[in-house]
Every structure is written in C-alpha cells, then in structure tokens.
Amino acid sequence: MDTRTLGGTGRSVSVIGLGTWQIGGDWGDVSDADAHGVLDAAAESGITFFDTADVYGDGRSEQRIGQWMRSNPDWKGTVATKMIRRAPEPTLEHATLENFRAWTDRSRKNLGVETLDLVQLHCPTDDAVFSSDAVYDALDTLVEEGAIASYGVSVETVDQALTAIERPNLATVQIILNAFRQKPLEAVLPAAQEAGVGIIARVPLASGLLAGRYSKDTTFAADDHRSFNRRGEAFDVGETFAGVDFENGVEAAREFTEIARDTGWRPPTAALGWVAQQSGVSTVIPGARNAAQAQTNAEAGTMNALPERFFEAVAELYERRIKPEVHHRW
Template identity: 35%
Template sequence: MKTRKLGANGPDVSAIGLGCMSFAGFFGATDMATSHRCLDAAVDHGITFFDTANVYGPGLSEEVIGAWRKTNKAPITLATKVGIRRDPERPVDNSADHINEQIEGSLKRLGTDHIPLYYIHRRDPAVPVEDLVGTLGRLIDSGKIGGYGLSEISPATLRLAHAERPCTAVQSEYSLWSRMPELGLVQATAELGVAFVPFSPLARGVLSEASLDISNMNPADYRLQIPRFSPENFPRNMAMIDPFKSYVRSRGWTVAGAAIAWVLDQAPHMIPIPGTRTAEHLSEWVNADQISFTDDDRAEIDRLLPVGFAHGDRYSMQQLRSVERYC
C-alpha cells in the first residue's frame, strides 16, 4: 500500500488506516477471533495505521488490539482518544486529571508504554485550549505519547492549539455525504502541515456493497439515532447514492473502494480510516489507493453526488452537543 506522512514531523503510515470502533460491537455482534482475523488481514495488505478510543466498549476495542499485539508484532502506528465520558452531567472532560488518569488505562489495555498519536476526542469548552495543549505537551515530554491530535474541532481551535505546540493530526467525519471540513478545516490542516484523518469515509456503511435496510437493523444500532437514517430521509439518500454505485461498478471498482479513493483524491495530507470488523469487508476497499480518477470520473461523481446532497444531519442534536460547528 502507498504511504502518507502523519503530520509534518510524524511517521510515514499507510495511506488508508483502519478504524477499530466496530470491534466494540457498534455495528453488530463480533468476537475477539473475528476482530483478530481482521487485524491480521489489515497488516497483510500493508495497513500500518490503527485508530481506536478509550470509550469504544468502553475499553473493549483497545483490549482487542492489545491482545492481538501479543501475537502479531508487525510494526504499526497506534492512535487512541480521550475526552468523552459516559456521564450526562459532564459528557466531555479535557481536564488534566481526567486525561492523566485515562491514558494509564489505555496504555494498559493496548499493552504498551507509548502511544504514537493521542487525540482529544471532543473539545471541552470549560478547559482553555492553552491548558489542554499544556497537558498533552507534558505527556509528549514524558514519552507516553508521540504527538497529539484533535477530533471534530474548528479551524480556529486548531490554530490556537497549533500555536501552543504543533498538532500532529485532526480527525473529522468526511466523505461524499459529509463535506463540512471543506469550509476551512481541510485548508487549515494543509496550511499548518497537520494530517487530516477522515473517519466514516464510507458514510457509516452506506457507501459499500451492502444494501442496508434500516427496518432490519438491530434496535441498538446507533445509526438509527442519526437523522440521515430516519424512515423519511434514508430512502431519499439511497435514491441519490444508487446511481453512484452503478457508475463506479461500471468502472470496475467496488463502491467502498471508489468512496475511499475519492477521499484520497481530495488532498495529499488525507489519511482516511474506514472501519470494519471483518476481513471480508476490509477486502472491499483495501486496494482503494490503487484507484485513479480521470477528470471525467471526477465530474460524473460530482454530478451524481453534489455537495450537500444528503437529506438529514449527520448527527442527532444529542450527538452534536460536543462537536464544534463553525459554519
């Protein structure tokens, strides 16, 4: 697989990473053996960048990766996150006490003494950016983390943080149906030499070979809380996406592969992290870095899925509480 640089001073990593949230059962039941087969397949295909978080499970995704690392010693770059709490009174916590406590749990579950990239999962407005970066800087100086990242933040927050201490990466939802980062965040990360890490580049499974039926989803599937998956909006969205699926298949590509290739094509500092819990689904997109678009392809994709085509918001109002919205 091709590689890209994880920030101006970061390591080279695979151009496509692996999001590991689904190892904790967010999209359906799974088990340790299935997750380990997926991880094995990922490194066999050249993926070296793996993304998780302390709240996935909570802790389960990190435990899966930690157990896998005991038997597979392939050189990889790990990223995990901190800052979201399962507490309705304080759902986001960027305090030094919380971060210093939580990183110890992540290190233990991952079976390591060093995390190459440590993200703030969501920004806590009660903690000044300068104080937050100070806490993360001390973790870098102690050797516990290699660099810090920020997730779902505004370009303004990035600039404040980066001025205190250079940021390695910013993570945000970005795909053919979620394009808000184009209104400043893509540009700011490129200007500052910060990697942009799009999560959900497959639109939470919509841009894949699967034919999703929301009526058959597990009632616990968190996608059912998202307005784009409502009974009113989902059929409208699929009516737009189905012609895109037909087009990319006519070009000899998988739907997932083309969707990730589109993200890679937007800027050289993008490192998408599609998620899956099975080796079989991974095979649908793992060669996306080999897809090359012509100008005609780009024009047709833009015609089929123009900016802002999606019906419904990408999160519910509850889920949006801790996301910085800047446009």
C-alpha cells in the same frame, strides 16, 4: 499500499488505515476471533494505521488490539487512540491534566505499551476545549512525560478543526470526510496542509451507505448505532450515515453506485479512493466487521488516480442531493 506522512507525528502510515469502532461495540456483536481476523487481514493487506478509542466497547477495542500486537510483534504500525469521552460530559471542565493522565494510563495498559503513538481529544462537545491554552499545556506535559508521543483532535465541525490547527504542536485532525460530507475540502484540508497537520478521514463510507448495498427496508441490530442514533439520540447524529437522512442517502447511494461503476471499481472502493485522493488527506479509516471487508477496503490504497469525470459527477451529486441537508450543519 500507498504511504504518507501523518502530519506532525512524522510517522509513515498506509493511506488506508483501519477504524476499530466495529471491533469494540455499537455495530452489533463481533467475536474475539472475528476481531483478530480483521486485524490479521488488515496487516496482511499492508495497513499500518489502526484507530481506536478508550470508549469503544469500554476499552474492548484497545484490549483486542493490544492482544493482537503481542501476538504479532513484527507489525511496526501506528496505533492512535482517543480520550475525554469517559468523562460525564466531554467538556472543558473535565479536560484536565489529572483526567488526561488517568485516561492515557488506562489506554497504555489496555494496549500494553509504555508510550501511546497518538492520542486524540475525542469530539468534545464544548468548543472551548479546542481554544483552551490549559488543554494544550496538559497535552504537551504528557508528551514531555513520555506517556504520549503526539496528540491531535477528533472533531465534528469545520470550525473546531480550524481552531485546533492554529496550535503549533497539534499533529493531526480527524474529521468526517466522504462523498456525502464534502465541506472539509473548502478550508480544513488547505489549512492543515499549510500547517503540516495530518488529516485522518473517518466515516468514509457514510456508515456503509456508499457501499451501495442498502435499501429503504434494510434493518440493523438493536445495538448498532445505525438503529439507535439516527436522530442523534446517543451522540452526534453526523456520525451515523454522515448525518444524511437514511432514505435520501439510499437513493443518493444508488446514483453514486452508477457513477462508481463507470470507473471500473466497486462502489466502496471508489468511495474510499475519492477520499484518499483528496489533496491533504493522510489516511482514511474505514471500519470492518470481518476479514473480507478489511481486505476489500485496503484495495483503495493501491488504485490508480480516479478519472476527473468521477470527481465531477460526485460533486454534482453532492450539490444536488446532499449539500442542502448537511453542509450547513458541520
């Protein structure tokens, strides 16, 4: 497994990490046994970076990771979590030191650690959060107090990322990046590299579209965000299928599948490789609902450089089918 330095954290992490939203909630039911199986398979495959949040299953994802770490003390990886989404609204009004302390204390208890490796502001809806001196002063205080080791931001838009990158103690930016969401390549990745900020790429498979297994008739469980958030009913629509209309996404994914097959890799592996091999990406965090998915995802961290013709074909597909729909929005 390829490893890279995670920006200002100074930590070495696997280029393929594990997103753990699936083992918390909003993707259909995942049992404790399956959740622990995912974590086992990820660790056995060389993954050393888990990404979670305090609202995934109202803390269930953090708790499952904490239980797993207590059973696997030899795993020396990094766990990143997030905060602010427990507020009534993730706005500047609620981005206070008092709230930050309460939320990080809860996450420390859930994970069973004294100091959180990395805490990210979890996609605040108020752009003022990203430019507030008081917010970063509060985060610096948590570092000084030993509650957190480093902090970063998880963003929806390129502008939010660029604003946060200007802050000297920012360690990481988490942003949606995949073959169907390419705008961060233009400015965010270069700016992060120049500032020494790590990039955590989320939704790398566009909620499964890029795996190439869906048809227009595919359905999802009622408690799966791919059913209930297609128009942004619960949170930013960009988190579901990367904001791409499902039917258009299915058709575009069929084309992506043909492009991927020319590399000799399966479509999901090629899709993850496309993200991981972008200059400036520190780690990519696909989710997994079972051990087999975690193992398959990890393969992208061991692959050789993809051919230039692959990147060119993906760029052409994006320009033709996807860019008009999503590029201007985030």
